[in-house]
Amino acid sequence: MKVAFIVNDFDYINLDKDTSIYLIHEGLNRKHEVEVLNISDVSFKDNEVFGLCKKIDFPDKDSLDFSLGKPENRNLRNFDFVVNRVTPPFNKEYLYLTLLLELKNIKCINSTKSLRENNEKLSILNFQNLIPKTLVTNSFDNIRNFLINECEKIVLKPLDGMGGKSIFVVNKGDKNLNVIWENITDNGRKHVMAQEYVKDSDLGDNRLVYINYQLLSKKVVRIPSDEDFRGNLAVGAKSIVKDITEFDEEVSKQIIPYLKDNSIYFAGVDFLGRKLSEINLTSPTCLQEIHRGTSLNPGKIFWENLE
Secondary structure: OOOEEEOOOHHOOOOOHHHHHHHHHHHHOOEEEEEEEEEEHHEEOOOEEEEEEEEEEEOOOOOOOEEEEOOOOEEEOOEEEEEEEEOOOHHHHHHHHHHHHHOOOEEEOOOHHHHOOOOOHHHHHHOOOOOOOOEEEHHHHHHHHHHHOOOEEEEEEEEEEEOOOOOOOOOOOOOOOOOOOOOOOHOOOOOOOEOOOOOHOOOOOOEEEEEEEEOOOEEEEEEEOOOOOEEEEOOOEEEEEEOOHHHHHHHHHHHHHHHHHHOOEEEEEEEEEOOOEEEEEEOOHHHHHHHHHHOOOOOHHHHHHOO
């Protein structure tokens, strides 16, 4: 197969954790033709969508150290799949990219429509029985009343963030609430999500991984550091690979139909205890951690299902 990966952070890749480079390496080992490009390399001309693509090479086949070739203009319709791994935020450039790809019916993982229509934070609202008490608003009064009347402790987070950025924990009576609201909502110009703090989050953030609408048999539990409440690897959390539980399999009976209906081939779904917190579909991670910690090879599963 010929596959193109759209990745916007090649200059900052952490080879020990990055899922994109891990999947590309696995694809080349399976003798597929894999090339890479950035979101800024995409253009529309003569009724076709083109990308300035670079071939990627791993001099040592057992290492993820890589080198990139010279860019060459490719018609993206000539690839069997385009794997869109552009990291959030989902801004206008991201929106335009999905529209251009869809215009020429280019097969994407995940689908362009799913990326446009499923916000990683708001998508959990489809599962009211699984989520903590949740409020979406840009109003200071709404957030304050939510904290006073419904929760003793809340988490505030932007709707377009990733990696734990700009997430705040606020206790009832916290005098910082006003300044936090000013910053996270841009003085009421942006909606945010407020959620009841889940006590079980101290035990770790459970990442369930779905490939081709199937739950992997292993999951990653990300334990917050002593200096931070967030269970994100990007801010210092530690990861442990565990077997999925009966609960994980049970909730998947609700999650998998949603993934199928929205053509979400690859997803990372996060649970704090038994509460759903996020559905990652733009650039899901944690495959390297699973591969290193077990005999399971999620990269093989990803490519075998594409094949």
